[in-house]
Amino acid sequence: MNLKLKIWRQEGQNDQGRMVDYQANNVSDDMSFLEMLDVLNEELIEKGDDPIAFDHDCREGICGMCSLFINGEAHGPVKGVTTCQLHMRSFKDGETIFIEPWRAKAFPVVKDLAVNRSAFDRIIQSGGYVSVNTSGNTLDANAIAIPKPNADKAFDAATCIGCGACVATCKNASATLFLSAKVSQLALLPQGQVERKERVTKMLHQMDEEGFGACTNTGACFVQCPKGISLENIARLNSEFRNALLS
Amino acid sequence: MSKLNAQSPAGPLEQKWSNHKGHIRLVSPANKMRIDVIVVGTGLAGASAAASLAEMGYNVKAFAFQDSPRRAHSIAAQGGINAAKNYMNDGDSVYRLFYDTIKGGDYRSREANVYRLAEVSTSIIDQCVAQGVPFARDYGGLLDNRSFGGVQVSRTFYAKGQTGQQLLLGAYSAISRQIAKGKVTMHSRHEMVDLVVVDGKARGIIARNMVTGEVERHGAHAVVLCTGGYGNVFFLSTNAMGSNVTAAWKAHKRGAFMSNPCYTQIHPTCIPVSGHHQSKLTLMSESLRNDGRIWVPKKKEDAEAIRAGKLKPTQLKEEDRDYYLERRYPAFGNLVPRDIASRAAKERCDAGFGVNKTGEAVYLDFASAMERYGKTQANLKGLKNPSKEEILALGKIVVEKQYGNLFDMYKQITADNPYETPMMIYPAVHYTMGGLWVDYNLMTTVPGCFAAGEANFSDHGANRLGASALMQGLADGYFVLPYTIGEYLADDIRTPKIDTNHPAFETAEKEVKDRISFFLNNKGTKTVDHYHRLLGKLMWDYCGMARSKEGLDYAIAEIRKLRDDFYQNVRVPGKADRYNPELDKAGRVADFLELGELMCIDALNRNESCGGHFREEFQTAEGEALRDDENYAYVAAWEFQGDPGKAVLHKEELNYDFVKMQQRSYK
Numbered sequence: 080m081n082l083k084l085k086i087w088r089q090e091g092q093n094d095q096g097r098m099v100d101y102q103a104n105n106v107s108d109d110m111s112f113l114e115m116l117d118v119l120n121e122e123l124i125e126k127g128d129d130p131i132a133f134d135h136d137c138r139e140g141i142c143g144m145c146s147l148f149i150n151g152e153a154h155g156p157v158k159g160v161t162t163c164q165l166h167m168r169s170f171k172d173g174e175t176i177f178i179e180p181w182r183a184k185a186f187p188v189v190k191d192l193a194v195n196r197s198a199f200d201r202i203i204q205s206g207g208y209v210s211v212n213t214s215g216n217t218l219d220a221n222a223i224a225i226p227k228p229n230a231d232k233a234f235d236a237a238t239c240i241g242c243g244a245c246v247a248t249c250k251n252a253s254a255t256l257f258l259s260a261k262v263s264q265l266a267l268l269p270q271g272q273v274e275r276k277e278r279v280t281k282m283l284h285q286m287d288e289e290g291f292g293a294c295t296n297t298g299a300c301f302v303q304c305p306k307g308i309s310l311e312n313i314a315r316l317n318s319e320f321r322n323a324l325l326s
Numbered sequence: 327m328s329k330l331n332a333q334s335p336a337g338p339l340e341q342k343w344s345n346h347k348g349h350i351r352l353v354s355p356a357n358k359m360r361i362d363v364i365v366v367g368t369g370l371a372g373a374s375a376a377a378s379l380a381e382m383g384y385n386v387k388a389f390a391f392q393d394s395p396r397r398a399h400s401i402a403a404q405g406g407i408n409a410a411k412n413y414m415n416d417g418d419s420v421y422r423l424f425y426d427t428i429k430g431g432d433y434r435s436r437e438a439n440v441y442r443l444a445e446v447s448t449s450i451i452d453q454c455v456a457q458g459v460p461f462a463r464d465y466g467g468l469l470d471n472r473s474f475g476g477v478q479v480s481r482t483f484y485a486k487g488q489t490g491q492q493l494l495l496g497a498y499s500a501i502s503r504q505i506a507k508g509k510v511t512m513h514s515r516h517e518m519v520d521l522v523v524v525d526g527k528a529r530g531i532i533a534r535n536m537v538t539g540e541v542e543r544h545g546a547h548a549v550v551l552c553t554g555g556y557g558n559v560f561f562l563s564t565n566a567m568g569s570n571v572t573a574a575w576k577a578h579k580r581g582a583f584m585s586n587p588c589y590t591q592i593h594p595t596c597i598p599v600s601g602h603h604q605s606k607l608t609l610m611s612e613s614l615r616n617d618g619r620i621w622v623p624k625k626k627e628d629a630e631a632i633r634a635g636k637l638k639p640t641q642l643k644e645e646d647r648d649y650y651l652e653r654r655y656p657a658f659g660n661l662v663p664r665d666i667a668s669r670a671a672k673e674r675c676d677a678g679f680g681v682n683k684t685g686e687a688v689y690l691d692f693a694s695a696m697e698r699y700g701k702t703q704a705n706l707k708g709l710k711n712p713s714k715e716e717i718l719a720l721g722k723i724v725v726e727k728q729y730g731n732l733f734d735m736y737k738q739i740t741a742d743n744p745y746e747t748p749m750m751i752y753p754a755v756h757y758t759m760g761g762l763w764v765d766y767n768l769m770t771t772v773p774g775c776f777a778a779g780e781a782n783f784s785d786h787g788a789n790r791l792g793a794s795a796l797m798q799g800l801a802d803g804y805f806v807l808p809y810t811i812g813e814y815l816a817d818d819i820r821t822p823k824i825d826t827n828h829p830a831f832e833t834a835e836k837e838v839k840d841r842i843s844f845f846l847n848n849k850g851t852k853t854v855d856h857y858h859r860l861l862g863k864l865m866w867d868y869c870g871m872a873r874s875k876e877g878l879d880y881a882i883a884e885i886r887k888l889r890d891d892f893y894q895n896v897r898v899p900g901k902a903d904r905y906n907p908e909l910d911k912a913g914r915v916a917d918f919l920e921l922g923e924l925m926c927i928d929a930l931n932r933n934e935s936c937g938g939h940f941r942e943e944f945q946t947a948e949g950e951a952l953r954d955d956e957n958y959a960y961v962a963a964w965e966f967q968g969d970p971g972k973a974v975l976h977k978e979e980l981n982y983d984f985v986k987m988q989q990r991s992y993k
Contacts, residue, residue: 142402197394208458224467
């Protein structure tokens with residue numbers, strides 16, 4: 080198939096960006112979206128043009144490095160997948176595709192479609208962990224039984240890949256879903272209890288510091304999350320925060 | 327006399343590590359505060375090492391080419407992590423894990439290292455649970471285990487098909503905590519482009535800030551490389567796009583010996599190649615072989631009809647299917663080790679029984695598993711005479727719970743529904759057992775330069791067992807390196823902060839800048855990927871699943887030609903002082919073009935077949951790998967001499983004091 084592409088080009092963080100038109104010809108159904116861009120980039124290089132910068136690494140939907148706002152949707156039209164797992168069979172011959180970076184104050188553009196998501200790292204650094212040093216003599220792993228439903232919910236929350244689709248899709252550019260996933264995971268496990276109140280307070284504070292917006296419960300984040308992180312986590316976050324404030 | 331001293335401790339096997347650890351020299355807390363350690367790479371080995379070293383008091387500078395330590399490719403490991411906990415009460419023990427690993431590695435790994443790995447494996451699970459890693463649990467709330475290839479016990483801990491992700495996020499949380507404390511300085515989007523050696527000791531690195539393009543000097547008392555494997559030399563592999571050999575290769579060129587580079591793991595269950603545009607291959611977890619049965623048609627005409635789209639696999643009767651692994655290896659069946667499963671798939675496809683358009687695919691079928699699980703579920707629900715459809719529907723739910731995410735991924739990539747038709751799979755490059763030579767303390771032949779995780783060669787011999795990569799990365803990073811590095815640093819407590827104005831830093835920086843400027847000013851016409859693809863094809867055809875003297879000789883000559891062509895005709899766009907992924911890629915491919923030659927030289931030198939290294943000239947009458955213990959029971963460690971073709975071979979003899987070497991059999 081042949082496609083028209085309209086792609087955001089921006090030299091660097093402080094430069095003015097703009098949409099530029101490209102043509103992608105002979106695109107195969109079996110190509111992934113990023114492979115389609117690879118082919119376009121090879122053509123650009125051969126022509127002596129500047130290839131389009133975009134983030135990607137594992138191409139298995141798990142590292143969270145790839146992003147892209149495709150036709151107005153984070154990670155494109157197919158639900159539950161990242162851009163690297165999106166295949167061209169989801170598009171039609173002759174279609175025009177708009178490709179933009181994540182747009183949020185807390186995610187400045189590095190170049191073209193690549194953005195800086197280190198704000199997420201700083202949120203985790205503010206408290207997204209259990210304070211346990213490496214030692215060969217922690218408790219035996221089976222010393223504390225964890226009810227399976229809690230373990231499963233903690234796991235579901237922990238599958239967040241930190242890609243930032245939730246932020247990109249939220250009209251407030253809020254990182255609440257991201258944050259709630261980590262808070263939930265640790266709140267549901269016995270190991271996370273000691274620092275429970277301190278954690279939620281510090282992480283929320285850091286989210287504000289980074290310039291993310293507040294949550295107004297529109298739920299767009301969950302709809303666009305490639306890992307289906309549940310809104311239940313936001314409810315749990317709110318309850319965790321209330322408990323922290325009240326004690 | 328060999329230059330290599332493995333420093334394996336004396337004494338009984340089970341006391342080697344505790345004795346050694348008990349006698350490693352200590353660095354006092356006051357001195358640790360004055361010592362800097364560079365950790366390159368923040369995957370499982372790197373993040374766990376950086377966090378642990380920082381907790382101990384060292385000042386750590388960590389480097390990653392991704393935008394965050396959470397993105398390293400350890401994250402993509404699916405199936406699980408081994409540990410000799412014996413929670414399943416199936417007779418597992420540290421010794422059995424050790425023995426399985428030695429045997430699985432085809433008797434080409436170092437006994438002392440492997441025993442230590444098995445010994446610390448149990449602490450890894452304890453540590454990860456304490457960090458809040460949500461492993462799978464049973465209804466009693468205790469940890470669940472499953473089985474993996476090459477073993478007859480269930481010792482694999484897992485978190486659905488995302489075990490690597492959960493373990494990496496555990497290590498990431500540990501390193502994040504130290505970053506917050508200022509004990510780890512994190513340099514994301516930085517690539518190590520050279521090792522700096524001062525007076526014979528590793529004293530720092532040159533790194534390129536990939537956003538600003540700045541070439542930076544970083545000094546430290548020791549440098550730890552946790553930079554993963556070099557599978558991307560094949561262009562197509564299950565590695566991440568950015569995975570590369572550059573850090574390890576630069577260390578090699580500065581004096582670190584490269585060991586057994588030809589030991590490559592070809593993973594049997596990957597999604598087959600779909601076309602020229604293919605940028606990488608996707609693994610389907612080995613855990614699928616617990617329930618999936620591998621087969622091809624028994625008759626050639628059926629295979630041909632399937633390839634032509636005239637016949638569907640589900641239409642083929644049971645007696646017309648060849649479950650070749652169950653046929654050839656009844657004791658282990660579909661759970662034979664990876665090297666064996668891969669070669670068996672290649673053998674069937676080469677013989678004309680492959681099942682997709684290209685003829686390079688076999689089936690991985692879940693129909694019998696769904697039926698088996700479905701029957702159990704029907705019994706549990708008390709259903710009388712359930713229909714076949716009812717049984718399959720119930721079984722599907724069980725399979726979905728266990729492998730749902732993998733099935734979804736398969737469907738997304740291929741547009742086939744694996745609940746209804748068998749998956750098609752083919753082997754692909756996955757892991758590299760070879761790597762930088764290290765002694766028992768994980769130090770390379772450059773004093774002060776250490777290597778951990780996949781970047782070193784030490785624990786898996788010629789073939790790695792499933793779920794052992796995560797185990798080794800975390801063993802090295804949490805429980806080995808943080809202690810053993812003390813033995814070296816204890817001599818360094820009087821060394822002041824490393825001066826990055828030393829001429830060695832100046833020279834290395836200049837070389838890096840010259841290289842960058844060469845690439846950007848080269849008036850070529852071909853892209854970096856063009857060369858990478860050609861190199862990958864040479865490697866896959868001649869240094870992949872089967873190798874021969876003739877093929878390797880040819881590949882070496884071709885790689886040398888390709889390298890010359892690359893330097894003459896490559897085109898790298900963009901500027902030096904900007905974000906420039908093509909420039910980063912050019913440097914990586916330049917190193918792959920040298921490594922590829924050394925891999926072929928190593929494969930040519932090893933006149934035997936063992937594990938992932940299969941030389942066509944050396945096989946048994948039944949087509950199994952034929953080892954030559956008399957002449958090749960050694961670690962090949964190559965010393966760089968100005969050109970990969972001139973590398974000098976050093977041998978570390980492997981002595982088996984505790985395990986008897988025998989022909990590996992899974993029949």
